[in-house]
Amino acid sequence: MVGGLVRAGREIGPGQGPVTGADLLPVLPALADLLPHGAFRRGSVVATDGWSLLPLALAAGPAASGAWCAAIGVPEFGVAAAADAGLDLERLLLIPDPGGNWPQVVASLLDGCDLVLLRPPGRLPAQARRKLEATVRRHAAVLLVAGDWDGAQARLRVTAREWLGIGAGHGRLRACRVQVAADGRGDWSRARSRWLWLPGPDGSVSVADGVAPGADRPEPGWLEASAG
Amino acid sequence: MTRQAQRGQRVLVVRCPAWPPGDAPDRAAGPGPAARPAGQAGSAGTAGQAVPDARAFEQVIDAAERFSPRIEVLRPGICAFGARGPARYFGGEDELGRLVAEAVTRLGFDCGVGIADGMFAALLASRDGLASVLIVPPGGTAAYLAPRAVTVLGEPELADLLARLGIRTLGEFAALPASEVANRFGPPGVLGHRLARGLDPRPPAARPPEADLTARIEFDPPLDRAEQVVFAAKALAGQLHDRLSAAGLTCVRIRVEVARSDGSEITRLWRHDGLLSDLAVAERVRWQLDGWPGAGDRGGDPVDDGGGTGGVVALRLIPDQLVHAQGRQLGLWGDAAISDRVARAAIRVQAMLGHDAVRQPVLVGGRSPAEQGLLVPFGEVARPARPAGRPWPGRIPAPAPSTVYPVPRQAMVTDQAGALVTVTGRGLVSADPARLSVDGGRPLAVTAWTGPWPVTERWWDPEHACRKARFQLVAADGSAWLAVVSDGRWLIEASYD
Numbered sequence: 144m145v146g147g148l149v150r151a152g153r154e155i156g157p158g159q160g161p162v163t164g165a166d167l168l169p170v171l172p173a174l175a176d177l178l179p180h181g182a183f184r185r186g187s188v189v190a191t192d193g194w195s196l197l198p199l200a201l202a203a204g205p206a207a208s209g210a211w212c213a214a215i216g217v218p219e220f221g222v223a224a225a226a227d228a229g230l231d232l233e234r235l236l237l238i239p240d241p242g243g244n245w246p247q248v249v250a251s252l253l254d255g256c257d258l259v260l261l262r263p264p265g266r267l268p269a270q271a272r273r274k275l276e277a278t279v280r281r282h283a284a285v286l287l288v289a290g291d292w293d294g295a296q297a298r299l300r301v302t303a304r305e306w307l308g309i310g311a312g313h314g315r316l317r318a319c320r321v322q323v324a325a326d327g328r329g330d331w332s333r334a335r336s337r338w339l340w341l342p343g344p345d346g347s348v349s350v351a352d353g354v355a356p357g358a359d360r361p362e363p364g365w366l367e368a369s370a371g
Numbered sequence: 372m373t374r375q376a377q378r379g380q381r382v383l384v385v386r387c388p389a390w391p392p393g394d395a396p397d398r399a400a401g402p403g404p405a406a407r408p409a410g411q412a413g414s415a416g417t418a419g420q421a422v423p424d425a426r427a428f429e430q431v432i433d434a435a436e437r438f439s440p441r442i443e444v445l446r447p448g449i450c451a452f453g454a455r456g457p458a459r460y461f462g463g464e465d466e467l468g469r470l471v472a473e474a475v476t477r478l479g480f481d482c483g484v485g486i487a488d489g490m491f492a493a494l495l496a497s498r499d500g501l502a503s504v505l506i507v508p509p510g511g512t513a514a515y516l517a518p519r520a521v522t523v524l525g526e527p528e529l530a531d532l533l534a535r536l537g538i539r540t541l542g543e544f545a546a547l548p549a550s551e552v553a554n555r556f557g558p559p560g561v562l563g564h565r566l567a568r569g570l571d572p573r574p575p576a577a578r579p580p581e582a583d584l585t586a587r588i589e590f591d592p593p594l595d596r597a598e599q600v601v602f603a604a605k606a607l608a609g610q611l612h613d614r615l616s617a618a619g620l621t622c623v624r625i626r627v628e629v630a631r632s633d634g635s636e637i638t639r640l641w642r643h644d645g646l647l648s649d650l651a652v653a654e655r656v657r658w659q660l661d662g663w664p665g666a667g668d669r670g671g672d673p674v675d676d677g678g679g680t681g682g683v684v685a686l687r688l689i690p691d692q693l694v695h696a697q698g699r700q701l702g703l704w705g706d707a708a709i710s711d712r713v714a715r716a717a718i719r720v721q722a723m724l725g726h727d728a729v730r731q732p733v734l735v736g737g738r739s740p741a742e743q744g745l746l747v748p749f750g751e752v753a754r755p756a757r758p759a760g761r762p763w764p765g766r767i768p769a770p771a772p773s774t775v776y777p778v779p780r781q782a783m784v785t786d787q788a789g790a791l792v793t794v795t796g797r798g799l800v801s802a803d804p805a806r807l808s809v810d811g812g813r814p815l816a817v818t819a820w821t822g823p824w825p826v827t828e829r830w831w832d833p834e835h836a837c838r839k840a841r842f843q844l845v846a847a848d849g850s851a852w853l854a855v856v857s858d859g860r861w862l863i864e865a866s867y868d
Contacts, residue, residue: 222734224771224772232732232733233731235732236729240724242724247723256716309820311820312803316770346770
């Protein structure tokens with residue numbers, strides 16, 4: 144009886160009812176401002192615009208807080224970049240090629256991992272997609288999709304990007320200033336946007352607010368120090 | 372099961388003093404070389420003047436092999452085998468010991484034979500029983516060892532320390548509580564303490580007869596329900612574990628082969644490490660059957676529930692990578708604590724896609740981004756040949772790219788005039804890169820670039836030597852790339868987005 148009630152409560156899903164700490168999966172501090180409650184809501188599906196450092200950085204926070212993470216369908220996963228961004232490699236499973244029955248692979252891993260990072264190898268029919276979303280809610284996990292997902296509660300996109308430290312034939316890639324925008328349904332209906340160092344000079348992710356994009360801006364100290 | 376087998380282990384050691392402990396360490400012999408008897412049996416070629424060739428000891432092994440098929444050679448001069456079975460066959464340990472000693476003496480070598488619970492006591496007994504047979508009765512090991520000096524442990528530092536603490540005999544050492552010994556003396560102390568108490572740190576293990584250890588079963592008529600196969604698998608796993616533990620062995624992995632009547636066969640390797648129970652092996656067989664796609668080929672239709680694809684005709688369990696049973700309980704999944712939930716999910720996916728499909732990344736040293744990430748199949752322990760955290764001259768500087776292509780992508784980098792950009796032998800760029808096209812796609816304007824960073828790898832090895840130059844390129848859409856040019860061919864190795 145009680146079990147049934149708890150189960151029913153779980154099935155309500157994100158966007159409804161009060162949020163407690165147990166419902167949340169923390170992200171890196173630099174990314175917290177982009178998300179309602181400053182964290183992932185368990186049971187939700189969040190999408191990004193394709194594979195990049197952004198989904199990798201989003202996965203770093205949960206892994207750092209002790210959650211297990213699985214990355215499915217990303218054979219080109221940058222291991223060094225993940226480590227630099229703060230992703231704990233000891234809590235990461237990689238399934239580079241999930242094969243034709245990939246929804247089953249995703250469902251199996253949702254059972255074991257708190258966060259599943261998926262680049263869908265193909266498009267799912269709506270029914271199979273909803274079944275997978277129900278699995279996400281049942282296991283109170285988070286499905287982070289690097290690509291299109293019709294049922295996603297939210298979508299994070301890189302809207303502007305600027306590499307620093309590199310010129311025409313001199314310097315090198317040192318850091319990237321990136322504008323990330325987030326919007327979606329429910330909790331996410333208020334659109335948010337932040338400037339981030341993604342990555343910063345040491346590969347980590349930090350907030351780049353206070354530095355307006357454009358030609359006349361003060362260069363960060365580390366750029367001047369390393370010039371020439 | 373293994374532990375019990377170890378407890379009841381009777382070991383027979385044959386020691387021929389003609390081969391003194393040389394380079395090979397002989398723990399039980401202690402610091403001094405074993406005394407050479409004056410009355411060496413004067414036989415051709417081996418009479419007292421010189422140490423016989425290590426190969427000559429083969430004769431002794433041959434002689435011993437008449438008593439047991441599994442002989443473990445500790446070093447030339449000392450070999451051992453499990454005495455329980457042979458003793459029963461040859462009419463008791465006294466008789467066995469006498470026969471062995473006789474057989475070796477007949478070859479012209481003096482020998483001592485010792486039989487005891489475990490290798491350490493048997494080694495000492497073989498020394499005491501020189502030119503005779505000494506048998507330490509079952510359970511009498513601790514009493515036999517008690518009056519001996521701690522130096523026989525063959526740990527001079529430990530013995531020195533113990534002597535200064537007033538502990539001079541093994542009996543006194545054995546009386547200390549094990550936990551205190553572990554705290555105070557560390558691993559060598561724990562090992563020595565186990566020996567002093569008459570426990571065996573390792574059972575004798577011999578050249579493993581590998582083919583014999585496979586456990587197999589045929590089904591006629593074929594079984595069409597997974598339950599039946601799993602039930603048979605449990606019994607089969609029991610057989611395999613019995614055989615392994617009887618041989619004092621364990622396996623790192625176990626290979627499960629299932630054959631069906633339609634001729635298809637599915638093979639999976641599972642991590643075992645001696646830690647799986649019969650039931651756990653059977654469970655893995657079940658996962659393997661569950662993960663069998665109907666078409667017999669991965670990536671086909673969803674799992675068929677067993678109808679119409681033919682029954683199971685044979686099941687084979689093959690131990691892979693046999694090792695000596697250490698009785699150690701290592702973390703099954705390496706150092707990180709992996710919860711059962713994660714392990715079960717990962718193993719389930721391995722059952723669906725294969726052992727290599729689920730991987731854990733490890734950072735290793737290397738120049739290019741592709742060399743820096745090693746992907747280890749889940750459940751295996753990584754032993755990187757190039758550890759991370761060491762300097763790698765010529766390493767691509769941080770930040771690291773988020774996307775590292777397993778197979779580099781084709782690219783074209785051209786200058787303003789549309790000509791391919793090349794790098795001369797002296798490391799000069801033919802012209803500034805102006806356009807970049809990846810995989811034959813629409814050319815993008817290059818807004819910033821740097822390079823060339825020349826790389827000459829393995830110049831000492833003409834076959835693998837390569838000369839190339841790397842560039843970092845930023846395109847007009849904000850994308851940043853790591854490109855490499857070699858022999859006028861451009862490849863994209865990684866992307867920084």
